[in-house]
Amino acid sequence: MKMQSKYYIRKKFLNLTLVLFAMLAITAFANSEESEEPLKINHGNLVFEVNANLHTRLTSTLPGTKPIMLDYQPSEKIIIDNMMITDFALKDVKEKALKGELSGREWMVKGVFTKNGLKLEKYLKLIAYDDFPGLITREVQYVNASNEDVFIEKWINENYKILPQGDEPPFWAFQGSSSSSRSDWIKPLEPGYYQKNYMGMNDTDYGGGIPVTSVWRPDINIAVGHLSLTPELINLPTEMFRDSKVLVGISKEFGERTVFKTKDTISTLETFVSITKGDYYDNLARYSKLMQAKGIEIVEPEAAAFEPIWCAWGYGREFTMEEVVNTLPKVKDLGIDWAVLDDGFQVAEGDWRPASNRFPEGEDAIKKLVEKIHGYGLKAKIWWTPLAADPGSQALEQHPNMKIIQENGAPQFITWWNAYYLSPTKEETIEHTKNIVDLFLNEWDFDGLKMDGQHMNAVAPDYSLQNPLEAPQGLPDFFHMIYAEARQIKPNAVIENCPCGTCMSYYNMASMNQAVSSDPLSSWQIRHKGKTYKALVPKTAYYGDHVELSDNGNDFASSFGIGAVLGTKFTVPSSRENEESSKFLLTEEKEKIWRKWFSLYNEKMLSKEEYLGSLYDIGYDKPEAHVIKKNGSLYYAFYADSWNGKIELRGLAENTKYVLINYFDNIELGRIQSSNPFVDVSFKKFLLIEAQPSGDF
Structure with missing residues (x-):
């Protein structure tokens, strides 16, 4: 059955200010x-x-x-x-x-x-x-x-x-x-x-x-x-x-x-x-502004979406509840506010009951885990792939007609999950999805959803519908339904849309309050994806994903300088052998680095501030540069493998003097006037500069 209203399209145009x-x-x-x-x-x-x-x-x-x-x-x-x-x-x-x-x-x-x-x-x-x-x-x-x-x-x-x-x-x-x-x-x-x-x-x-x-x-x-x-x-x-x-x-x-x-x-x-x-x-x-003027409505930002994140994915799908619980004290100690239960808790895609080998007490064990997370003063988010259901899953046994059907009569398959696509506009899919949202946020008491999977970005035409194009064109309504249901249950719920590695559909951006770099292949991807989201949905929180996915597995600077939320999937020593989690072990040396970055993030909170994306050309300007404005100060982030020479600080207010501070290393770099915005610097990988207005030269 077709959803009756375009939730993500406004009923009235914005009041636009007319220009001369x-x-x-x-x-x-x-x-x-x-x-x-x-x-x-x-x-x-x-x-x-x-x-x-x-x-x-x-x-x-x-x-x-x-x-x-x-x-x-x-x-x-x-x-x-x-x-x-x-x-x-x-x-x-x-x-x-x-x-x-x-x-x-x-x-x-x-x-x-x-x-x-x-x-x-x-x-x-x-x-x-x-x-x-x-x-x-x-x-x-x-x-x-x-x-x-x-x-x-x-x-x-x-x-x-x-x-x-x-x-x-x-x-x-x-x-x-x-x-x-x-x-x-x-x-x-x-x-x-x-x-x-x-x-x-x-x-x-x-x-x-x-x-x-x-x-x-x-x-x-x-x-x-x-x-x-x-x-x-x-x-x-x-x-x-x-x-x-x-x-x-x-x-x-x-x-x-x-x-x-x-x-x-x-x-x-x-x-x-x-x-x-x-x-x-x-x-x-x-x-994006023209699309919004025509009727696309972008949801308002959520303060909790800007808080830093730890994800249990470092332990992989075979995690134990003990491993997650034992990591929570360090998560709290590092100044991180979110703990994410990732893939592996479920029986199967489409069967979202707790897996008995990890949660022998069933749903009670999940509820106890959420209580533990809340007990540390943290918020809890749960992983979910809402448009996938495995063959033989509970969802398809109860609602076999939810599947997308191709023109040849076969179901549309998702190869990554070995699952079938669910058709987003069918009433059975909608009701099933609403029930899962209620299960996660109401019954289990999670505070947010991590919707995951490259297949979520688009769906194929569904030839079991009278109009096959209803499925791909109705997909944005499906995500807005999830957003509306979640926010009705928990008014401050964080809804993350993570379409792994894809260029996210603009239409789906309207119904999430946390974007993510989504399995970046490099720090360069973290930065230019961030610039893209900040152009299209500038007030929405942009999460740089686990730092372990960045260059060398520790490039916090790329997320920090672009104004992204910091995240990590570090692990702590475990009682079992786990080759995967050992790669992400928070050693004493790494902990010093992690602690410094999360402390600096919570101090500056640049992810909430105005990104000035027009000042530098990300392709032709060298070194690569990004700027964020906060309380009259400008925060510059420069990136290069190695740089020795002049840089230009664009965007300074006219007739104003500034003191320049390398705020990562806490070093004053000198003072400049906006009429001559150049400074000689030398750095490797990154340089973070705060330009503070100063009337005293």
Whole structure:
């Protein structure tokens, strides 16, 4: 049964503050016949032109910007009967004002294509929203004005080939898709590069993501994406050619021999192009603000989500209750506030009763463990993979129809868990899930949920439903249902969404109050994932995951400097042989390091403060830098294998003097004025600097 309301989409738009109409300077023509003059829209720093063939040219008025493209390009394409159609003769342009919460200007451009009996009408709707200068949206309608049916294969929007300018590397790119390789979300591009960036399932367990591609040179950033309020099964391909030009776009592929009937209309999604300066941060932040203005509602932050975390995963799935309980005193002693019971407590995925070999007293043992955790003044979180159920599990025995069914009639399998996908919009799945939330938070008294698994990020179409796409498009509602149920039981519950290694679906971000770097493969991933989350959901707690997953297993600095919550899965000596847990043993030497970082974290609490993501380009600026603002002071984090030379402290207030402190080593580095924000430093791996305003020079 379909869930009736889009929980994560607001019923009313936000009240947006209108900007002066002077920000939107427009030249246009209307009701023209075969006009050769272009439609020209100046919106913020973006100049957007459409010519008589309905091709597009982008330029920018940003200072120092070099050409983006040499000439007009066919930014919309459609493939009909194996023919790619790009040229439509301009027939008409109409312009009108948009009023209301999302005010702006709208243009409807009509074009026609005729060839060998095929006639298509194209209606290109362009919108420039007042509150989003530098961003233009488009939606295209194609009408089959022929007298016969045809076959449609694909439509393409926002298709731009962008010029390099001799930089090295020529471009960096943020790509929001997920894959089983768990690759970096941002990377430098090189000739021969191609990535499809499909937003559906890319492997049995992996799919979904952020429907935005952002490519940049040192002088300009160009982002494209779509603005649907539900996940869509589309591509955002990125390609670099031998001449280092980069091609981006958005495409929808249709099934084999899809009929486009005579007189019917096909509509694309509302897509956008956005231009900023710097790396991907500003364009992602702009995208998220526009999505929220259109109706996506991000939940409010939770104070407890910023508190540091210890997880029992260091002991692995074969942990004992004794090991967990014996670690709690050290957890408390180090200033950590959360203890997480991880995978292994359960009989099976989908059968969430306590495993008898670890908890012979059954549920009473779990309750006693939670009491022990609370007895140390700690909060308790429990691991859970809500969309997986093992064959033969209690869940599937009681509700066999919960499974997602593929087009071939077989259940959708999750290879990592050897389990089946549950269909998120079926009433049986919803009721089963509500019961588990009640079990964990009400009956067992946990304070939060660690929802885990790369398969949670997206689901495949469910062909047991009347509309198979109801499953992937309804997944965000499923997570909001969990969030709402949990917060009703415990108003301060922390809801962590950990889609292991995937680029988390933007739509799922709306219903969690703790993001996580989610099994990072490097410290670099911890940092750039943090920058991504802080652009999209800036007030939400971002957890850097277990420090043991960072470079050398001890890089607290990467989490600390990006403004992430610190976490660890250290172990203490155990009465049993456990090769896995011995790797994470908290030795006397390690304890000194752990104690210092957790003490510094609790003292500064930078994870709650404002992250200034626009100040440094994470790709081109060296050394890599991040900045957090707190109470007038700026906290800089610099990263490099080794650095000896000048660094620039950006973002200082005008006409202000500062004292600089290496606050990790408690060393004063000198004093500077904002008019000359440079200082010579030498460091390896990281340098943390606090710039304190000082009127006394």
